Amino acid sequence: MARQLARGMGSFFKDCGCAKPTRCPHPYSVRFRDALGKQREESGYDTQDDAVERLTQLYAEKKTTAPRGGGTP
Incomplete structure (x- = not known):
């Protein structure tokens, strides 16, 4: 069952060509934008739950990180 974030x-996601990707042994990867807005990717998560947990952690860190000021003081 797919999860809604x-x-x-x-x-x-899984970056493999298996016919049944939810049952294959390949690890999950996560793709997200960091606090600076750059797209990042991490891999090596054994289960969907591990991948979702990491995304939740990254999202919480991003929300608590103060935005960097780019203007003049």
Whole structure:
């Protein structure tokens, strides 16, 4: 069953060509934007739950990180 994440949290997926990707032994990867807005990718998560947990952690860290000021003081 696919999981629905909040908008902006990122996504998780398997980068393999298996016929049944939910049952294959390949690890999950997560793709997200960091606090600076750059797209990042991490892999090596054994289960969907592990991948979603990591995305949730990254999203919480991003929300608590103060935005970097780019203007003049």
